[in-house]
Amino acid sequence: MKVKIFNKNSYWYFTWQRFKKSKFGLFGLSLVLVISVMAMFAPLLAFYGPYDNYALIHGPGIEAPPSAGHPFGTDRFGYDVYSRIFYGARTALTVGVITATLASIIGITIGGLAGYLGGQKDEGLMRFTDSFMLIPAFVVILLLVRIFSLLTSSTFLGDIPYLNMWVIIIVLGVFDWPPIARVARSQFLRIKDSEFVEAAKCLGSSTWRILAYNILSNALPAIVVLSALEVGSAVLSEAMISFLGFGDPKVVSWGQMLTFAATDMKTAPWVAIAPGAFIFLTILGFNVLADALSDAVNPRLKE
């Protein structure tokens, strides 16, 4: 049986055809796929659980250098660094993808409304977006993450699993939408006066139908590029927040692994290398993917 993935006439099929030609793009895509597979099948690929200090009792002990049983060595608690990398990939991708989705939803809503409504509402919404961009987000995010985790820990919200991670995701998403809103606005502005939108109006489509089916679906390619970049930047932000010690203590995160590695630099440098290298590969993957995607979705720019 032949499985039909793409409609041969669809825009995305042509995009894929163009994307396939770029070696860099395929490299980025494969990096992203590798990290995703690592995250999805973490329990199968990892040798030990994330909180399994087997090495401490039966193995080479804490802060052991890399060996066959522990390819990236063990850390100060006797955890296997190699295994924790896989669980860290889960956290990184969860935070990255959900944050990017959230930022895209907010960005498309605000930017799309601004572009579609136009006039004074557009002006107002874009002023709001610009002033949001001016906020030095990182310091505010640190402060908010700390305050919210303290505020919620004693209430009923404290029972939600991985609450701190969700707080980080929401705060990052709420602060990272302005670039997406700008692109969404310019796309909506460009498409709303095009002839097929006129045609849809003449056929009596409702405004919402036009917004969703006609405008959004055509604006999406340009927005997807920024969303891919946003995944990378969210992964980095989460790593930095965890590195500074404000992450979720209950999840394994590459940034958090680096915190301990930084203090044990002299005795166990190998603990610091692997988590950072994987943060680098994830960000590189998404950046390269976004770069190639922007060439693929917008072939005119390349000429």
Added chain:
Amino acid sequence: MYILHIPRINESEKPRFFGLGLPGARMDPIIRYVIRRILFMIPVFLGVTVLVFYMISAIGDPVQIMLAQVPNISQQQIEMVRNYFGMNLPVSTRYLTWLWGVMHLDFGVSIFKVQPVASLLTIYGIQTLKLQFASIAISLVISIFLAIASTAYQYTKKDAVIMGSALLSRSIPAFWLGLILILIFSYWLGIFPSHGAVSIEENLYGNQILDELWHMVLPTLMLTSYNLPTFTLLLRSSMMDVSREEFILASRASGLTKRTVIYKHTLRNAIIPLVAYVMYTFGIMIASSPVTETVFTWPGVGVLFVQAITNLDYPVIMGVIVLLVVTVLFASLIGDILYAIIDPRIKLQ
């Protein structure tokens, strides 16, 4: 015949303010813009500080949290300390007291460090500024050369190498790079110090300035690893845009050398976005400092802020937020003014 020239003012352009001319309507446009921006800063400043102040006080009493760790403390002593920090007053009163203090450059006293916040901010702020300024200056100079090389050798191997390494180094998480730098240059080679801004015991060759510069090398390198590729990519793409313009073609056609065209025409026109971005980088310098400074235990505002939010030291948090808002707003203001000076086509409103 002598005709008195009377300038005609379009009725709609005439500024009116309840029948009077808007204050400053006849001022120099740049000065008027500066004054307007500073007036605009006031509501932003008030909004941000009120929000942060109320959020911090929603968590609870920082003094009580701190004193809970002190053994054998009587209720009376707790009350005394709380009175000293004004904790038994309502939040609005505390905010107004704090605001009144800020107007007199008195940011209160740090609960944990028991030092005036104003002096803490000065001491730590200078260290942050030192690092960021060094990194931005170095990145700016090198990025101009790299972008020129990249534009001059467009679509050749040199261009590809510059672009590729810029894209690659932008994806490296800077704080991890910092750790690797410490590992290589401090622990293995022992060339540069791994932490701090000055030596505790003896300065390098007994020279204070040399010692400070020596400590700055690795942190500056770490910051530059992000700034340099970002500046280069921005300037290159802007130079590419300008080099497609007709006046560049015209100046080439008129017989100017490629070199003259790139230096005198392309670069001058392309540098405007970079100026804006550099000012933006200056503006967010406090926001980008916590991670760098934590890696190198650098005594800057970033480390101060991280300590303050860990300990809920609210006078320091508020002080850093004020410094942050002021830096961002002034940097964007200066950026806008530079923009208008460099490019006379841009009008300030």
